Amino acid sequence: MTVQSTSVPTAAKSSSFGRLDSKNLILIPPGIMLLVFFLCPFLIMGAVSFYYRVPDGFYEPDFVLSNYAAFFDPVFLTALVRSLTLCAVISVVCVSLAMPFTYLVSRMRRVVQIPIVILLLCILTLSEVILGFSWTILLSRTAGVSNILVWLGVLDRPVSLYPSSFAIMIAMLHFCFPFAVLTIYPPISRFDRSLPEAAATMGAGPVRAFFTVVVPALRGTIISALVLVFVFALGAYLFPQMLGRPADWTLSVLITDQAIYKSNIPFAAAMSVFLCLICFSLILGVGKLSKKSEG
Amino acid sequence: MTNLTLENVWKRFGSFDALKHVNLDLPSGKMITFLGPSGSGKSTLFRLVAGLDSASEGVVRFDDTDVTRMPAHQRNVGMVFQNYALFPHLNVWENISYGLMLQRRPKAERRARAEELLELIKLPHIADRTLNQLSGGQRQRVAIARALAMEPRLFLLDEPLSALDAKLREHMQNELCDLQQTLGITTIVVTHDQREAMTMSDVVVVIDHGEIQQVGTPLEIYRKPSTPFVADFVGTSTLLEGIARQDGTFEFEGRRLNVGCIGEAERDHTPSLLCLRPEQLALRTQSDDPSHAIPVEVRLIRDLGSEIEVTASFGKYEFLVKEPSGHSLGYSEGDRLDLLLPDHAHVMRA
Numbered sequence A: 001m002t003v004q005s006t007s008v009p010t011a012a013k014s015s016s017f018g019r020l021d022s023k024n025l026i027l028i029p030p031g032i033m034l035l036v037f038f039l040c041p042f043l044i045m046g047a048v049s050f051y052y053r054v055p056d057g058f059y060e061p062d063f064v065l066s067n068y069a070a071f072f073d074p075v076f077l078t079a080l081v082r083s084l085t086l087c088a089v090i091s092v093v094c095v096s097l098a099m100p101f102t103y104l105v106s107r108m109r110r111v112v113q114i115p116i117v118i119l120l121l122c123i124l125t126l127s128e129v130i131l132g133f134s135w136t137i138l139l140s141r142t143a144g145v146s147n148i149l150v151w152l153g154v155l156d157r158p159v160s161l162y163p164s165s166f167a168i169m170i171a172m173l174h175f176c177f178p179f180a181v182l183t184i185y186p187p188i189s190r191f192d193r194s195l196p197e198a199a200a201t202m203g204a205g206p207v208r209a210f211f212t213v214v215v216p217a218l219r220g221t222i223i224s225a226l227v228l229v230f231v232f233a234l235g236a237y238l239f240p241q242m243l244g245r246p247a248d249w250t251l252s253v254l255i256t257d258q259a260i261y262k263s264n265i266p267f268a269a270a271m272s273v274f275l276c277l278i279c280f281s282l283i284l285g286v287g288k289l290s291k292k293s294e295g
Numbered sequence B: 001m002t003n004l005t006l007e008n009v010w011k012r013f014g015s016f017d018a019l020k021h022v023n024l025d026l027p028s029g030k031m032i033t034f035l036g037p038s039g040s041g042k043s044t045l046f047r048l049v050a051g052l053d054s055a056s057e058g059v060v061r062f063d064d065t066d067v068t069r070m071p072a073h074q075r076n077v078g079m080v081f082q083n084y085a086l087f088p089h090l091n092v093w094e095n096i097s098y099g100l101m102l103q104r105r106p107k108a109e110r111r112a113r114a115e116e117l118l119e120l121i122k123l124p125h126i127a128d129r130t131l132n133q134l135s136g137g138q139r140q141r142v143a144i145a146r147a148l149a150m151e152p153r154l155f156l157l158d159e160p161l162s163a164l165d166a167k168l169r170e171h172m173q174n175e176l177c178d179l180q181q182t183l184g185i186t187t188i189v190v191t192h193d194q195r196e197a198m199t200m201s202d203v204v205v206v207i208d209h210g211e212i213q214q215v216g217t218p219l220e221i222y223r224k225p226s227t228p229f230v231a232d233f234v235g236t237s238t239l240l241e242g243i244a245r246q247d248g249t250f251e252f253e254g255r256r257l258n259v260g261c262i263g264e265a266e267r268d269h270t271p272s273l274l275c276l277r278p279e280q281l282a283l284r285t286q287s288d289d290p291s292h293a294i295p296v297e298v299r300l301i302r303d304l305g306s307e308i309e310v311t312a313s314f315g316k317y318e319f320l321v322k323e324p325s326g327h328s329l330g331y332s333e334g335d336r337l338d339l340l341l342p343d344h345a346h347v348m349r350a
């Protein structure tokens, strides 16, 4: 799903919501699905975020703002800033790597393209747990890459490369890169070949043509990919826990921590609502921005 | 002013030969068209010249420089793409001065050059417009201006006029010719429209199935087609199969036609083709000289307003004859008449 496509349902709504002809009937099942599986849980979560948490117990229905107030605790604020920075870095790095990569792949012959896309899809099907555990092995002292470095003479003896923020970054990149590539793959493979060719006839070598024509002409795609990868990365909560120290924990980890280990569901809900609002406003804002730059 | 030479150029896509032993030596400073039906390899040849594809075999030369392995961005050719390929993220003047931007020229200079070119294409007031504020014809001119901005050695246009309506097309044909003459730049236009090729160019290169069929001025191509394909593709013609004799007569279906055969075809032995164009023919009720006429039957009379097209047949051959419109023909469909042949006609190898 791209940011552009999020604007499609609204357009369809405004034009044909009054009548309920056969064309609209088909919208009912997905509509119900969205309502039951997306909107209802979200509303419940919103409601819970205002509930009162019974000390040493669970929670009871109420309307208190203390869950949101607790949020201004410096611990959570720094976690929030850390999450946003981490995801921003991941998203920028992923998209900057994915752009040239996808561009090159899309210009290869079909027989080469298909296996690469399949490989990326395979990585995407691996859950965070599997990726996380494989990185704990890869970065470990006993079986990890540092043994190769020792063998190469770079290190004296094997070391464990985790927990560290570097380890989190690596695993997150691994996790987000296929997603980034697959988001920008369709627009890049549809991209008009004659534009870089025209640039070439005017004296631009392949690299300059890429940066002066392909990148700026695809800026809408790039912006939406940045946002999507950012949101995708925000959802990752196992990597910081498995590969980082508590000091590296992100907001998603803290939410898990509050909800599962501290049983403070209302506070976890409040943080989730906050995170959701950040994502929504980002997507909406960027959607508006890219629409403005196109029109 | 660059003279373009291709020597024994081949282009293969897998096992398919898109171009076969192409040899061309094109004069500098001229308007040249590549003419051929769809899929004949015009664009392929064109892309080899621009350097967007590389030849499988052979040599491409600009003047005396071998550019076969030179990448497109070093060749300095200006190119107008079929879809114009204007950069959507840049406005009109930025598009035109893109090449100068690559050379890091100061903004004032780039702007001045863009204005100059806009003047040349007669659109002086659109420098600051974005592309979606332009009509199709304007876009095309901007693409032309952009291609000319770097003072290229060759100016290439791939079917530049195919997307325009008939009126604008004719207008742009004239404009392009004027522009070419003002700048004196070697210009190559790809087209599958034979009329366009005939009206615009100094030299026409006819291509079919990846092979050069003929190179010549429009008149040469029309009057002295060197292969049946050219005779058929350029204009209307009827090709009679027979044997050209040493004395200039043509032996055809047991007759000896006194048509004064001219052309390269071998005499006396091997079969050759006699090319007859509509304007060389006339229909009469009775001819004085039977060796100068063929008996035909009128099949179809079509009044086009400007002229009348008459189709007449002899055996499997059909002839098109044009009569002036406005007065009565004196014959009607089904009549048997004599088709008068010209004093001189072109023969070619079968």
Ligand SMILES: Nc1ncnc2c1ncn2[C@@H]1O[C@H](COP(=O)(O)OP(=O)(O)OP(=O)(O)O)[C@@H](O)[C@H]1O
Residues within 6 Å of the ligand: B013, B016, B018, B036, B037, B038, B039, B040, B041, B042, B043, B044, B045, B192
């Ligand atoms: N990249 C390619 N791979 C395989 N075959 C190709 C490729 N490009 C062109 N061809 C083939 O080469 C032949 C010539 O194509 P080309 O594009 O040069 O035709 P054209 O004369 O420009 O036709 P048109 O008037 O339709 O543009 C066609 O049969 C086409 O299928």
Ligand SMILES: [Mg+2]
Residues within 6 Å of the ligand: B042, B043, B044
């Ligand atoms: Mg073509």
